[in-house]
Amino acid sequence: MVTATAPAAQDNAEGKTRGTVLAGLPTNLAASLRGFAATTPGRLSVAMVGLILLSLLTGIVGIFTGQTRVNTLDDLTQHREPVSAAAQQIYRALSDADATAASAFLSGAVEPDNLRAQYNADIAQAGAALAVAATDSADTANVQDVVPSLTVLETDLPVYTGIVERAAANNAEGYPVGSAYLREADGLMQNTLLPAARNLYKTDITSLDAQQDEATSVPWVGAVLLLALLVALFLTQRFLARRTNRMLNIGLLVASIAMVLTLLWSAVGLILTGVHVSNARSSGSDLVAQLSQARTDALQARSDEILNLVARGGENYDPQFHSLANELGGKDGTGGLLGAVQSTSQDQTMSGEIDNAISAAKSWFAEHNTVQNLNNTGDYPNAVSETLSSASDGEATMVAKLDNALDKAITQGRTVFADETNSASAALFGWPIGVLVLAVLAAVGSAIGIWQRLREYR
Amino acid sequence: MSVRNRSRGWLGAGGLLLAALLTGCASNGPVNLPIVSTANAAMPVGVVQGSLAVPSAPPAPTCNNPTASLRPPASMPAAGAMPAGTTMARIAARGYLIAGVDQNTYLFGYRDPKTNAIEGFDIDMAHYVAKAIFGDPSRVQFKAITSAQRVPELKNGQVDIIARTMTISCARLADVNFSTVYYDASQRLLVPATSSVTDISQLGGKKICAASGSDSLGHIAAVPTHPIPVAVGDWSDCLVMLQQGEVAGVSTDDTILAGMVAQDPNTKIVGPSIADEPYGLAMPKQDTDFVSFVNGVLDGIRTSGQWTQSYQTWIGDRIAGGSDQPPAAQYSN
Numbered sequence: 001m002v003t004a005t006a007p008a009a010q011d012n013a014e015g016k017t018r019g020t021v022l023a024g025l026p027t028n029l030a031a032s033l034r035g036f037a038a039t040t041p042g043r044l045s046v047a048m049v050g051l052i053l054l055s056l057l058t059g060i061v062g063i064f065t066g067q068t069r070v071n072t073l074d075d076l077t078q079h080r081e082p083v084s085a086a087a088q089q090i091y092r093a094l095s096d097a098d099a100t101a102a103s104a105f106l107s108g109a110v111e112p113d114n115l116r117a118q119y120n121a122d123i124a125q126a127g128a129a130l131a132v133a134a135t136d137s138a139d140t141a142n143v144q145d146v147v148p149s150l151t152v153l154e155t156d157l158p159v160y161t162g163i164v165e166r167a168a169a170n171n172a173e174g175y176p177v178g179s180a181y182l183r184e185a186d187g188l189m190q191n192t193l194l195p196a197a198r199n200l201y202k203t204d205i206t207s208l209d210a211q212q213d214e215a216t217s218v219p220w221v222g223a224v225l226l227l228a229l230l231v232a233l234f235l236t237q238r239f240l241a242r243r244t245n246r247m248l249n250i251g252l253l254v255a256s257i258a259m260v261l262t263l264l265w266s267a268v269g270l271i272l273t274g275v276h277v278s279n280a281r282s283s284g285s286d287l288v289a290q291l292s293q294a295r296t297d298a299l300q301a302r303s304d305e306i307l308n309l310v311a312r313g314g315e316n317y318d319p320q321f322h323s324l325a326n327e328l329g330g331k332d333g334t335g336g337l338l339g340a341v342q343s344t345s346q347d348q349t350m351s352g353e354i355d356n357a358i359s360a361a362k363s364w365f366a367e368h369n370t371v372q373n374l375n376n377t378g379d380y381p382n383a384v385s386e387t388l389s390s391a392s393d394g395e396a397t398m399v400a401k402l403d404n405a406l407d408k409a410i411t412q413g414r415t416v417f418a419d420e421t422n423s424a425s426a427a428l429f430g431w432p433i434g435v436l437v438l439a440v441l442a443a444v445g446s447a448i449g450i451w452q453r454l455r456e457y458r
Numbered sequence: 459m460s461v462r463n464r465s466r467g468w469l470g471a472g473g474l475l476l477a478a479l480l481t482g483c484a485s486n487g488p489v490n491l492p493i494v495s496t497a498n499a500a501m502p503v504g505v506v507q508g509s510l511a512v513p514s515a516p517p518a519p520t521c522n523n524p525t526a527s528l529r530p531p532a533s534m535p536a537a538g539a540m541p542a543g544t545t546m547a548r549i550a551a552r553g554y555l556i557a558g559v560d561q562n563t564y565l566f567g568y569r570d571p572k573t574n575a576i577e578g579f580d581i582d583m584a585h586y587v588a589k590a591i592f593g594d595p596s597r598v599q600f601k602a603i604t605s606a607q608r609v610p611e612l613k614n615g616q617v618d619i620i621a622r623t624m625t626i627s628c629a630r631l632a633d634v635n636f637s638t639v640y641y642d643a644s645q646r647l648l649v650p651a652t653s654s655v656t657d658i659s660q661l662g663g664k665k666i667c668a669a670s671g672s673d674s675l676g677h678i679a680a681v682p683t684h685p686i687p688v689a690v691g692d693w694s695d696c697l698v699m700l701q702q703g704e705v706a707g708v709s710t711d712d713t714i715l716a717g718m719v720a721q722d723p724n725t726k727i728v729g730p731s732i733a734d735e736p737y738g739l740a741m742p743k744q745d746t747d748f749v750s751f752v753n754g755v756l757d758g759i760r761t762s763g764q765w766t767q768s769y770q771t772w773i774g775d776r777i778a779g780g781s782d783q784p785p786a787a788q789y790s791n
Contacts, residue, residue: 177721180502180562180694311602384574
């Protein structure tokens with residue numbers, strides 16, 4: 001509004017004719033306008049004002065669209081991805097806490113220090129990640145999906161830890177009721193906490209996906225304005241060329257070049273952004289999502305494997321182990337999610353870690369079958385010690401190796417995501433303000449170019 | 459000027475909108491905080507409450523003298539020399555006895571977290587049977603099962619014998635065979651030590667816990683004041699629920715309750731006997747040779763003093779009025 005008054009005021013001060021016309025506006029608006037617009041100077045005036053307004057509008061829409069786009073991209077790396085990574089951390093930390101609590105319980109009346117420390121760290125990690133994930137409850141479109149999950153996690157986690165402590169206290173006394181408490185804690189974890197964590201993670205992944213789509217969508221309003229402006233500039237120049245027999249109008253030519261530059265800059269910038277965001281998705285966030293699922297599958301399978309021994313046949317956790325192990329690595333550790341990521345990953349660091357994960361999963365599954373045979377033939381003490389073995393080829397070592405390799409692969413995936421998304425943002429460096437500057441240039445060019453012709457009608 | 463007028467109009471409209479938004483917010487007062495007055499208490503997995511908890515048993519079949527079992531063979535085969543073709547020979551060929559037991563019933567069948575071994579009075583019985591077959595009491599694989607799994611495990615041939623606080627009844631005799639009575643228990647009530655309850659009838663409308671598939675549930679449901687039976691997977695889950703204040707009491711065999719008192723001194727056993735619970739070792743229906751053999755084993759430990767030794771080790775003086783003398787055997791043939 002304010003910018004639009006400036007040229008009008010200028011006209012008022014410098015051109016008497018148009019001053020009178022404008023002064024007549026309120027009284028006989030329609031007739032005066034029609035009469036004025038029928039003359040060549042009238043047409044030129046209309047074209048000038050139109051071009052100036054359209055240029056400035058394009059510039060404003062451009063800087064707004066561009067800045068929103070850059071903000072969306074920066075928000076992807078600064079907020080959206082960290083939040084989904086935090087949700088993944090919660091999911092992973094809780095799964096590991098459950099498996100570790102069961103390991104510590106199975107180890108006997110005295111909990112091994114390292115398992116106790118690991119369990120404590122898992123719970124602290126889940127709490128800290130929960131704080132990050134909770135920042136999302138204020139500003140997400142999925143707030144109605146996020147809040148119930150967060151509420152469950154925040155209210156039931158202390159309940160879970162309380163039951164685990166009670167299990168440990170009874171176990172230390174040698175009371176079998178400790179096993180009942182541990183099974184209750186595991187039930188709370190598997191049936192309430194982990195589904196909430198999984199739901200939170202899925203919601204966050206969906207939001208991430210949506211935001212990636214948003215960052216690569218075609219800015220239709222800006223595109224239409226830009227094309228309209230180019231067409232208007234072309235028509236005005238054609239009109240001038242026919243009326244004045246001058247082929248070139250420097251001002252309008254500058255305006256046209258500015259807009260063609262805007263078009264090229266936008267096209268190149270947006271295409272590059274699209275490529276980088278697409279890479280961030282296919283080599284980053286998509287793989288991270290699969291790897292995160294693989295990681296929690298591994299830990300939950302570990303819980304089931306140990307609870308099978310804690311329950312000692314009272315409740316059979318083996319089918320659950322097999323269904324999770326199958327999702328994780330197929331029959332022998334080379335299929336499932338691990339196989340899927342291995343066949344899609346093009347990043348050397350990640351592929352290396354996936355290879356490590358697959359070899360650990362292979363050994364683990366083989367060792368699990370050995371333990372199952374021991375247990376089935378009644379050699380319970382050896383089944384327990386094999387399961388908890390932290391020797392270099394022991395089951396606990398294999399699970400830790402698998403978890404560690406997946407952790408590194410996830411970190412690599414997140415790095416790829418951040419690098420690609422930052423490149424996407426960098427591809428738009430200077431674009432928003434550049435679009436505005438070029439649009440102002442187009443406005444000024446149009447004004448000067450047409451004003452030169454108008455002056456000849458004085 | 460028209461432009462200025464228009465912009466004032468826009469400002470005016472904007473101002474009105476802003477004012478509307480501000481007053482709109484102000485009239486809502488402070489943002490509501492979540493108010494939580496109750497929380498879902500954690501419960502053991504698979505808890506069933508009310509009438510669904512009671513096994514839908516057809517009217518209890520009657521039979522003649524259910525506690526009478528098959529007479530032992532005239533001469534017991536020596537350990538390690540089971541007659542060919544018998545159930546015992548099949549077990550001996552396998553190399554170990556498979557016994558279905560409990561791991562969560564303190565004193566009767568439980569896993570010692572310090573040693574990872576399963577121990578208790580019931581476990582002793584399985585060891586005596588293994589010793590009679592192999593000459594080595596350790597040749598036994600314990601398979602921990604829930605109360606509800608006892609009959610199916612036997613029918614499917616998953617275990618050779620069940621030593622798991624299993625009461626001899628006519629209904630069960632239709633599916634499995636029992637040894638002679640190796641322990642005479644009775645169903646009673648466990649309540650918190652601070653409770654003033656002295657009889658199960660005082661718990662009308664209150665929740666009472668028992669293991670799913672157990673006789674105790676039916677007995678609880680049959681109390682005239684209608685307590686609410688609550689079924690759980692394992693007996694130890696009942697102590698969890700009592701300690702978490704989710705049930706008013708636990709009603710089952712005094713042997714199991716004595717184990718709970720031993721784990722939690724803030725509980726007590728009250729009231730008269732609700733039902734007699736004669737325990738037998740259960741075996742597949744068709745393995746009658748094995749039933750006779752096991753009865754021979756039980757006869758042996760009754761007379762040798764091993765039974766009394768096990769009683770003193772596990773039960774001792776934990777059940778007031780208990781006797782360290784074995785129940786007498788009754789035979790049907």
